[in-house]
Amino acid sequence: MSLVLLVLFIVLMFLGVPIAVSLGAASVITIITMSDLPLSMAVQSMFTSMNSFIMVAVPLFILCGSLMDEGGVADRIYELADAGVGWIYGGLGHVSVVVNMLFAGMSGSSVAAIASIGKMSINALAKKGYPKEYATAINLSGSMLASVIPPSILMIVAASTANVSIGQALIAGLIPGIIIGLIFMAYNFAYCKKHGIGDRSSFELKRLGKAFLTAIPALLTPVILLGGVFTGFYTPTEGAAIGVGYTILVSIYVYRDLKWSDIPRIICKNARTTGTILFVAITAKPASLIFEMDGLPGRVANMIIGVSDNRIVIMFILYAFLILVGMFMDATAAIYILVPILLPAVISVGVSPLFFVVFLVITLSFGLITPPVGVCLYAAQNVTGLTLEKIIKASVPWIILIAIALCIFILFPGIITGPVGMLFGVAVHTMP
Numbered sequence: 139m140s141l142v143l144l145v146l147f148i149v150l151m152f153l154g155v156p157i158a159v160s161l162g163a164a165s166v167i168t169i170i171t172m173s174d175l176p177l178s179m180a181v182q183s184m185f186t187s188m189n190s191f192i193m194v195a196v197p198l199f200i201l202c203g204s205l206m207d208e209g210g211v212a213d214r215i216y217e218l219a220d221a222g223v224g225w226i227y228g229g230l231g232h233v234s235v236v237v238n239m240l241f242a243g244m245s246g247s248s249v250a251a252i253a254s255i256g257k258m259s260i261n262a263l264a265k266k267g268y269p270k271e272y273a274t275a276i277n278l279s280g281s282m283l284a285s286v287i288p289p290s291i292l293m294i295v296a297a298s299t300a301n302v303s304i305g306q307a308l309i310a311g312l313i314p315g316i317i318i319g320l321i322f323m324a325y326n327f328a329y330c331k332k333h334g335i336g337d338r339s340s341f342e343l344k345r346l347g348k349a350f351l352t353a354i355p356a357l358l359t360p361v362i363l364l365g366g367v368f369t370g371f372y373t374p375t376e377g378a379a380i381g382v383g384y385t386i387l388v389s390i391y392v393y394r395d396l397k398w399s400d401i402p403r404i405i406c407k408n409a410r411t412t413g414t415i416l417f418v419a420i421t422a423k424p425a426s427l428i429f430e431m432d433g434l435p436g437r438v439a440n441m442i443i444g445v446s447d448n449r450i451v452i453m454f455i456l457y458a459f460l461i462l463v464g465m466f467m468d469a470t471a472a473i474y475i476l477v478p479i480l481l482p483a484v485i486s487v488g489v490s491p492l493f494f495v496v497f498l499v500i501t502l503s504f505g506l507i508t509p510p511v512g513v514c515l516y517a518a519q520n521v522t523g524l525t526l527e528k529i530i531k532a533s534v535p536w537i538i539l540i541a542i543a544l545c546i547f548i549l550f551p552g553i554i555t556g557p558v559g560m561l562f563g564v565a566v567h568t569m570p
Contacts, residue, residue, distance in 0.1 A: 142172060161421040165427075179427075208404060211356040212241060218346075220349075227331060228327045231327075234277050249514055252278060275535075285506065288360075289364060300481055305367045309557060313557055317546075322536065358384070362381055363380075418470050441483075449487050453489065469505055
């Protein structure tokens with residue numbers, strides 16, 4: 139049954155049928171033709187998947203990101219980043235990386251990052267003499283960090299699917315996100331030195347102080363979003379709701395870039411985005427049910443263990459597989475389909491579920507910036523007007539850097555699980 143479902147799904151997807159419809163139709167056809175399972179049970183499982191307090195956090199985080207985009211938060215964050223690191227050689231390139239990291243800690247959405255911060259940063263870099271392709275590539279790659287650094291929407295989806303603590307998963311994504319950002323900055327420094335570009339602004343403590351004071355209301359957003367989650371004061375869903383309320387008040391009464399009359403329009407726009415994500419989640423549930431009935435997770439686990447019982451070998455095999463999947467499938471759909479199948483297999487070879495969730499999200503995030511389904515890639519094309527060929531060619535070095543970082547995480551899993559173990563006092567380390 140699992141094989142028929144997957145074949146039907148792939149065929150429908152390549153015929154141009156939307157992913158959620160492809161997955162739902164493949165599940166229904168498989169249930170009708172190959173099982174005695176009543177369709178009412180499939181419908182019930184779909185309803186149950188959405189009747190979840192945790193999943194309410196997803197639309198709230200998406201809404202919070204849009205409010206920050208239109209509410210003037212992005213402008214203040216960019217000014218702060220420029221004042222803080224714009225004086226280093228390759229200045230505006232560093233600003234692009236830092237501002238993407240800061241915005242990642244607020245929006246949780248890579249698409250929101252490239253459409254708001256990315257657009258602003260690309261234009262600024264181009265005005266200072268940076269090649270437009272390079273400016274686009276650094277911001278496109280930087281936007282991926284929003285899927286890693288908390289509050290990542292993909293991390294919340296993956297953690298909830300794997301029954302891993304969302305708070306722990308969000309914390310675990312912070313360090314690898316920062317490490318990737320620092321690697322980007324090191325490459326930007328070397329590139330600008332080699333090519334003699336990289337206009338710098340002079341460091342002024344007064345300017346930095348002023349930019350910091352102006353940005354304080356914006357910087358408090360991730361503190362409010364995540365502070366209570368990390369301390370256990372409130373849940374991720376409650377934190378997202380509080381963050382939305384706070385962002386509305388800051389955007390309207392502090393920065394004055396939004397009006398109350400703008401809120402319904404923003405909510406309607408985000409309803410479409412949210413509907414796309416949650417539609418995939420709904421249709422993935424019957425598919426997971428079929429996988430469980432067919433015993434697919436156990437079969438995959440046995441097959442992987444049959445290849446090798448070495449954790450590092452297994453993770454590198456999965457690494458290559460997930461890169462391929464991320465290139466051709468929406469990350470949200472991939473998470474719902476793959477987590478129930480792969481999680482038992484990786485646990486059997488000693489991989490921490492927490493490490494697997496974070497690694498899965500980072501690896502699938504490749505698909506956001508690579509063809510053929512890279513939504514951030516197409517967003518960057520719309521923002522810049524460059525051809526896809528030029529953007530992809532300029533992005534190759536950055537993709538290689540991310541690939542190297544993931545190899546480091548496989549070899550040293552404590553980078554991801556260590557901070558969580560120290561903060562929560564729990565054993566989450568991956569076996570050597």
